[in-house]
Amino acid sequence: MSDRLLGVVCLALAGFLIWRSTLVELSFIVDPLGPKAFPIIIGGVLGVAGLYPLLKPDPRPAWPGARGFVEIAIAIVVMVAYAWLLPELGFVLVTAVAASILAWRLGSNPVYAIVAGVSIAIAIYVIFHLILGLSLARGPWGF
Amino acid sequence: MDALSALADGFAVAITAQNLFLALIGCFLGTIIGALPGLGPANGVAILIPLAFTLGLPATPALILLSSVYYGAMYGGRISSILLNIPGDEPALMTTLDGYPMARKGLAGEALALSGIASFFGAFFATWGLVFLAPLLVQVALLFGPAEYFALYTMAFATLGGVASKNQAKSAIAAAIGLGIAMIGVDHQTGVPRLTFGIVEFYDGVSFLVAIVGLFAISEVFLFLEGHSAGTLGEKVTFGRITAPLAMIRQSLAAMSRSTVLGFLAGVLPGAGASLGSFIAYTMEKRISNKENTFGHGDPRGVAAPEAGNNAAAGGALVPMLALGVPGSGTTAVLLAMLLTLNITPGPLLFQSNPDVVWGLIAALFIANFMLLAMNIPLVSLFVWVLMVPPRFLMPAVAMISFVGIYGISGSTFDLMVMIAFGVGGYFLRKLDVPLVPVILGVLLGNEMEKNLRRALTISDGDPAILWGSWLAIAIWTIAIVGFVAPIVFGRFVRPRIPRTPRVERADTD
Numbered sequence: 001m002s003d004r005l006l007g008v009v010c011l012a013l014a015g016f017l018i019w020r021s022t023l024v025e026l027s028f029i030v031d032p033l034g035p036k037a038f039p040i041i042i043g044g045v046l047g048v049a050g051l052y053p054l055l056k057p058d059p060r061p062a063w064p065g066a067r068g069f070v071e072i073a074i075a076i077v078v079m080v081a082y083a084w085l086l087p088e089l090g091f092v093l094v095t096a097v098a099a100s101i102l103a104w105r106l107g108s109n110p111v112y113a114i115v116a117g118v119s120i121a122i123a124i125y126v127i128f129h130l131i132l133g134l135s136l137a138r139g140p141w142g143f
Numbered sequence: 144m145d146a147l148s149a150l151a152d153g154f155a156v157a158i159t160a161q162n163l164f165l166a167l168i169g170c171f172l173g174t175i176i177g178a179l180p181g182l183g184p185a186n187g188v189a190i191l192i193p194l195a196f197t198l199g200l201p202a203t204p205a206l207i208l209l210s211s212v213y214y215g216a217m218y219g220g221r222i223s224s225i226l227l228n229i230p231g232d233e234p235a236l237m238t239t240l241d242g243y244p245m246a247r248k249g250l251a252g253e254a255l256a257l258s259g260i261a262s263f264f265g266a267f268f269a270t271w272g273l274v275f276l277a278p279l280l281v282q283v284a285l286l287f288g289p290a291e292y293f294a295l296y297t298m299a300f301a302t303l304g305g306v307a308s309k310n311q312a313k314s315a316i317a318a319a320i321g322l323g324i325a326m327i328g329v330d331h332q333t334g335v336p337r338l339t340f341g342i343v344e345f346y347d348g349v350s351f352l353v354a355i356v357g358l359f360a361i362s363e364v365f366l367f368l369e370g371h372s373a374g375t376l377g378e379k380v381t382f383g384r385i386t387a388p389l390a391m392i393r394q395s396l397a398a399m400s401r402s403t404v405l406g407f408l409a410g411v412l413p414g415a416g417a418s419l420g421s422f423i424a425y426t427m428e429k430r431i432s433n434k435e436n437t438f439g440h441g442d443p444r445g446v447a448a449p450e451a452g453n454n455a456a457a458g459g460a461l462v463p464m465l466a467l468g469v470p471g472s473g474t475t476a477v478l479l480a481m482l483l484t485l486n487i488t489p490g491p492l493l494f495q496s497n498p499d500v501v502w503g504l505i506a507a508l509f510i511a512n513f514m515l516l517a518m519n520i521p522l523v524s525l526f527v528w529v530l531m532v533p534p535r536f537l538m539p540a541v542a543m544i545s546f547v548g549i550y551g552i553s554g555s556t557f558d559l560m561v562m563i564a565f566g567v568g569g570y571f572l573r574k575l576d577v578p579l580v581p582v583i584l585g586v587l588l589g590n591e592m593e594k595n596l597r598r599a600l601t602i603s604d605g606d607p608a609i610l611w612g613s614w615l616a617i618a619i620w621t622i623a624i625v626g627f628v629a630p631i632v633f634g635r636f637v638r639p640r641i642p643r644t645p646r647v648e649r650a651d652t653d
Contacts, residue, residue: 030333039326042326082559
């Protein structure tokens, strides 16, 4: 079933790719092939290759249970929030919080997770910023 | 003997305090990256690229640093294979088969020493192979026109899909997805935006590094989260002195030599890489030497063969990457991404216009090999404690370093979002057994591939016959077709039948 779904997604993606490619506006510079043809060829390959898992699927992969997906969803939310808040609140605070949450969700005891998160943030700050001079996001506090 | 004098010049480039220091750091980090299960050479190198940029390193030192990491990871993978029965990365998988039984028999020190020697043997002779084969390949590549290059890129995808993958259709899907992603951005020839959906950030295309770090490193975090099997390191094996008796080395010498040749060839083949090298080396050796049914029960030759094989393949994989600009494995694809980001295009022109980059790198690899031998035999206990860091602390650090690296390059939240999206996509592709290396290769080579196709057709004024208009092009197309079709028809034996253990899908490709 998973593989059939993959096939359907590939076909849809192929159709989308070809459709969007036909919409590309041509400029006054022209070459024999033009900017549309290659993406359309790729769409064709994707469509044909997508037929195979649709018609002849592999055995179902080992999907995680609902719990596993919730864990992944939490991680995605944490990462997206991290990316948004990084320029606002500065590197050290946001990284410490995000790393703690990830360590906790990966099975650490909460106290150790916070210790690990704070240590990771400080270690990266010291190595990458203070020693190597990489510019990390500055928050209102300057770090 | 041009190659030898060029190599001598290379040593002059490599032997500076800075380059030697970088090689040392690279070897050290590489061994750690290889030894840690869940952090393999491809994602290890990927998250270190931003570091190289941060330091403002020019091409040669950056390449020395990261190639040392690559070689180091090939050495390091065996440590956890032997001590914990968990491959530190995918190429080290075959080493578990005889390495762990040896450790169980109380021969852990011997196994570590022997595999270290085998790694050195494979890498050392493969680097010589690189010295002589790469200039030859450059001579051929000088004859290439756009049509031949287009055929060559197609061949890379075809052999990658045919030989290295379990399911050719999924490999083709992966390649098409990667090529499709490469199409995003302003068309280089006519200047019209394609597939950008009006998002300004997409006009420059999707950054290679964002795609690679997302696909490899971030998806790894998701795989660990789902599994939750964090930190089961098994029983700790103790070992005494790390030496191998001379008789054991002598017994394994033939195995090492055969495996080095096989591994090197597997590495040169575009797209196959070190995992295939160690697999072929082990299976061949088992067929030749397993007379008393000792393989799988701690036969030293079963440890020497895959280690010589995967280290030789690592050297071999650099040949097509440097000489043709077509990477031979996942990690060399990541190295190629770094070179392209530094505005250096590998290929025959690199050998002519920047010989110092190529030969400095090769000389540094020789030096790195001796450093690695020293780190991996007398000093190996340094790395064993690293294995005690449980993934539940390691993975958050990997994720955060990935974010820092990408943010450090561009300072853009948008790039971080794209990286997360690649991470989610990479997770689903890996679960569905769609290989990631063709995706990376597609993203990297897509624009070059299209450019060469369009140039060829501009030369011929639209006549497609130019694509198979020379004997060279026909030869490449033939290899491509044979490479893709032959494994489907007759050759389930060339393909790694990797035992499905839950740990394996976590180990990333080489």
